Amino acid sequence: MLRLHCPNCGVDCDETELSAGGEAHLTRFGPGSEDDDFESYLFMRKNPKGVHFERWRHVMGCGKWFHAARNTVSLRVYGTYPAQVTAPPEALLAEIDAVEPGWRNKEEA
Amino acid sequence: MTRYSAFAIAKQAMRHHMGWDRAWASPSPKSHYDVVIVGAGGHGLATAYWLGRKHGITNVAVIEKGWLGGGNTGRNTTIIRSNYLQDPSAALYEKSRSLFETMSQDLNYNVMFSPRGVLMLAQTEHEKRGYLRTAHANMLQGVETRWIGPQEVKRICPIMNIDGPRYPVLGGLWQERAGTARHDAVAWGYARACSDMGMDIIEQCEVTGVTRDGDKVTGLSTTRGEIGCGKLGIVVAGHSGRLAEMAGFRLPVESVPLQALVSEPIKPCMDIVVMANTVHGYMSQSDKGEMVIGGGTDSFNGYHQRGSFHHIEETVRALVETFPMISRLKMLRHWGGIVDMTGDRSPILSKTPVGNCFINCGWGTGGFKATPGSGWAFAELMAKGHSPLTAEFGMERFREGRFIDESVAAGVAH
Amino acid sequence: MAHRLATGGRRIDRSRRLGFSFDGQSLEGVQGDTLASALMANGQVLMGRSFKYHRPRGPVTAGHEEPNALVGLGQGGRFEPNARATTTPLHEGLRAQSQNRWPSLKFDVGAVNAKLSRFLPAGFYYKTFLWPASFWHKVYEPIIRQSAGLGRPPEGSDADRYEHFYHHNDVTIVGGGVAGLARALSEAQDGKRVLLIDQDDRWGGRALTDGMRDGATIDGQSAETWVADAVARLETMENVTLRLNLQGTGVYDHGWMTAYERISDHRPGTEGPRHRLWKIRTGHIVTATGAIERPLAFAGNDLPGVMLASAMRDFLDDFGVAVGSKVVVVTNNDDAYRTALALHEAGVTVRAVVDARTSVTGALPGQVRDAGIEIVTGSGVKATGDQVVRSVELCAIGGDGTSKGRISCDAVAMSGGWSPVPHLWSHCGGKLLWDDARAFFYPDANRPPLGADGGAMVSAEGAAAGDLTLSALTQGPEEAPMRPVWIMPEKAGPELRTKMFLDYQNDVKVSDIQLAAREGFISVEHAKRYTTLGMATDQGKLSNINGLAVLADARGEPIPTVGTTTFRPPFTPISMGSIAGEARGEIFQPLRRTPIHAWHEENGADFEPVGQWRRPYCYLRPGEDRHSAVKREVLNVRSNVGLLDASTLGKIVVKGPDAGKFLDLVYTNMMSTLKVGRCRYGLMCSENGFLIDDGVVARLSEDSYLCHTTTGGADRIHAHLEEFLQTEWWDLQVYTANVTEQWAQIAVVGPNARKVLEKLGGMDLSKDALPFMAWAEGALAGIPARVFRISFSGELSYEVAVPANQGRALWDKLLEAGAEFDIQPYGTEGLHVLRAEKGFIMIGDESDGTVIPQDLGLNWAISKKKDDFIGKRGQERSHMTDPDRWRLVGLETLDGSVLPDGAYVVDEGENANGQRNMQGRVTSTYYSPTLDRGIAMALVRRGPERMGEVLEIPGTDGRSYKARICDPVFYDKEGVRQDV
């Protein structure tokens, strides 16, 4: 039963107040894009066993979307941040580096 | 291999059962096999079994990170049915269901297939239309199902409250030869049969890398050494993405925990399996007497075999409404398994972009019932490079927009 | 024989006598008894039958870990099977029944299984019942099912209610013994918000029994004084919540816990909930859950009267009940000597203490010797008896069981040592360590369950942490090391091993585990599943360690290598009712009601659930069935005027400088060109290209639109819009609001619609003032209203939206004004028929999540001018542009009959999997009252190119229908009726 901090309203949300929105920072591919890119956008997911950047909506609260960095095995939450960015904040990445060195390599692989 | 029979038991009883053999051997890995299957769950073992039994390929290893049958094979609610809507699904699951009919005899291992009937309840007009559609499709697909009215529902499942008031039962889709089987026994039975054909089942052996020669797979690195292979089959529900990544391709798959629970055992009160999709719950009673209840999946990625409690709550709430008597039963235990969900919630049985490498994954919440059919079809695909049963389940379907979507009729789960 | 002593019993009040019954026999106990203590006070040790062999069983514990003494409690709507007699507080009028026996507890036919047990070893069923194939389901399985199970099923509805309760704090401490109390004090003094709970009805745990007996001191005080003092101090602290009768049952991620409160089980029928499930969100969890004593595996260890040593002294100390009058104590440790002393002091004869250790020197054995009780060292036992233990035979602990003599007795106290209770620690991944000397698993403080912040989420305290002597806190007697004994005697032959029970309830014996290992089920999970060890209702609390040790021995490996099975919640079984909570009956789920709902209820509405709404399917008049009611309603709309409560339709306001641009992205058609005051039908797709919703968009002003959605679409589509606004196109200046419930919306439909509305007065609704596909704002009958001239039936039609709280008033006024035209409400089925007659698609019927607008001939609603809209790219994929796709057509049966719902159109031949080829399916099929014949819409391969072709459609009714492909618009093809 997760608890995530909503950066929009400042509330620590119970999982039952949230809805999950899947992997974060996907690039939308529209008309004219390559089949590969479009398939990736809709279906290919990192699905990592480890650090995952994901989207959430505080649906039973302020209604706003936000991002979270969470480990899918330990469920440790490294932080939450606004939805209106295309990449995780550097400070957050550094914090994850400190705890899980090498996680980026796993990510790239 | 000692044949199992009542006579064998009686004979052994005289010597305090000291003479039974191991059910399956536990060898060290050889350096090379014609085929290596990663994952000694039901599907992996069934694949190996049919490779040997039907295609004569017995130089096979099935390697397993943990203990055999320890993944979703041993964590599901044991339901077997084939009343699927779409042709490719109906074909695959019906093949599977028909193989369950003779599995105990085929394997000389009682897997307790119990065709007690599966009933999918309709509690809204929309759901009713969906099941009528499935009934029509099944008729043409050679799957025996029929629509039954509320009074017949009550007759075959007296503990159900069919009068609502919230969601009165409008009837249901009834598959009489669907049912349950003993999940662990399926894995054990296959393991014993594979071992008997000379295949190696290697437990406690984790894959750490996939060896390739150009764009072809040649072997595996494992915690028990290098193992070469002619062909590689990846059958590792919940961990498919990891293995695919090692082999060098990507999968349209996400992993989530799926939950289930059982009550304390009580005397028989329900002979069939009931699935109530409007209220999201399904239930059967095991031979031990426990009410076996399926819950929902978490909506976020996770590899923790726990899941969130509110799904348990939703399921139990729904079933108390449908079966009021369970309110005074007690929940004995609840647990979770990791399931792979694909973009259309149907499985992938496919060649991959990597030569000699095949993938069987994405069964979502419905894998157990497919075990023998999945193995049968995947073995054919691996042996021959093509199987009519797997033809529509290729991974290229997502790119083409050619989905096998079972949710369209009535939000069917499991 | 078991009996109540003349004195003693810390929990009972002998002056308050309580009548109860067991298997119909009237008995008496006293206030404070459990059912188990009361039964034993009446000499009744036999309380149940085991699962597989139907062996006679009495309680083996005095607490929550009890596997044997399970009974059915209560009756009717308050019947509960499988209740533990050891934790069931006695109350006046309690009715209990024994279980899993027939015809009676004493004479159980099923006990024949015990005689056949040699033929029924672990997993026997996998090896037999194989022939003939059909016999498993038809013959063998029903027999097995009938003899398995425990209690009888409850019947009908539960008479009680339940509830949930959320609690938040910094620290939750589970277990109110000395360790838990001390931790609570220290946490509270640090200013933390502390919740301290205990499953028992008193604080202090074993310190109040064993601690007092030992004369142990804590901080110089007696245990009793210290506990009372600690509780008193905690009670005065505002940041502390103390709660008894509340059992910590599950630990979940991120500091979430469940706890189970039994409120009225001991006073059935009183007001208030029966159980309350606590949902606790806490900063840190402390498990101070103590330890559980282990049985010893000797032959006959399951006979009634054989009991854990600690349980025997609990019955003595707490309830003044002696389990027997001649007791033998069997042990491998010093603790059990406390039982010998307690019994002796209470005047019960202790025949001997049999100790597996060859040298017994501790302080407690010393006291036993001083009391003149014989101590037999280096020995084990086997117990004999029938429905109660009669004697033990002594044997050398290291031998094969050769008898060294017999001691008659009527109770045996056994102790195999103690194990910390690690369940809560382990639920969320806390790891365990093995202590070889003391032979138990205990929490590894270096590998705790981790919380959301990556820190330790759980810590263990006291006995639960492995500190069994409480030496850190209490000053009690020193105890000498125990001697792990897993099989007694150690070289017992097969005959004896088949009588040594590990899992009592499931009848798993030492021989079964050894058989499993022999057959290769050497993984602990395999052994568990093969033998059912630990799968009984006590979930292995008594059996796990002994079973593991036997398995390890069989494998020739150390115990920690074998490992444990996974601990799963709940700690003890909890009622399904408590999990469902308040959600039952009327409040099972939210029932959404429109402002006109009450009228529908009062006027014959035959409802159907639509999402969480309940909408009238039709309105039944006396003597009507559904079919005739729908027919009447449809004809009345076509010829006259009907009313539909359309309030459930979604209404979303989209406003801002970029509103038009945004809607162009989310609809397939162009919305930015819509003129203020006009309406346009629009389609929405998913990124996959599939149709997800449709509805009419009205342009309210230059920068605002009102988007109508389907009933089911309101929340979903609003979320869809917000998702794209917030996470994809956040640069757009657009606000949305879901105002579905602000408005009651009533469709006034039929040739007389205008006349009815004109009677209300207030707005010019003429064709010129309000043409088709326009909307206007004003007041009708004095009620502020928006009137949309849109039609989903092909008739002259107005949808009138008024503020929801005035919806009922408008409805009443419309009925009144329409009376002279015989206005009639119509339901959802009439709505469906009317639209189908016009060939209008219905989301969920013609579309099912795999259909793109192009399949439905809706290309006219897909803008060619736009570069992008959600779904456009998806629709470009190869399968979506396949000319062989199934596309929408009308179907008319050659004989006018109605096609079956959900039927498929067949094609020649079969596919590679032997399935009949199909070339289409019926998406909507109705009897059309207007045309007096069956009409249908269908998706057919290249359908629109095949007009006039006759198709074959087999029904599950055995008929094969023939239908001709036609235009899906069956009625008023020119559309003149709606545009008048």
Next chain:
Amino acid sequence: MSDLATPLNGRRAVGYVTVSEDAPRGMISLRGDLSDGGIAEAVRAVTGANLPEPLGLTAGEAGQVAWMSPDELLLFVAPNQTTDALTGLRSRLEGVHHLALDVTDMRAAFRLEGRGVREVLAKVTPVDMQTLAPDTVRRTRLAQVAGAVWLSDEETAHVVCFSSVGTYVFDVLATSAAPGGEVGVF
């Protein structure tokens, strides 16, 4: 507003906490950039109240203002003042990107009174009801639906939900407040 109808016609249930439907109030949803001074000014003009802090509730002589989200406020005004207030807001925000709507009829509002109000709410919402400060508005889950909760004092709590589920929420609260269900920990 000409009619003071409410979704539940003033229902009331007396348990160990009294649950009753609130008297009618006008409600206006206002979305906009709350950091834009114009919004604060317009809100003050029609309610007399200052802009609340996040999760806050402020009061003025003509109404209350509840913070709903970073770009949304809910204004409470006298029932006969809704139209005027709305008009006032819209005219003051001419040219400012915003959305102001009358949402009076889409909501049901309840009042809980008694010593156990925190406890009764703790049966239905995952919010920490023990520490929720008065005049802090929590939008959350109420049993199975969305709603908002705040306390005006230790013995008075307010609940707002969608009107279609008003009866459900009322029944859930009344059940939670029924005698015999006292928990007694706050």
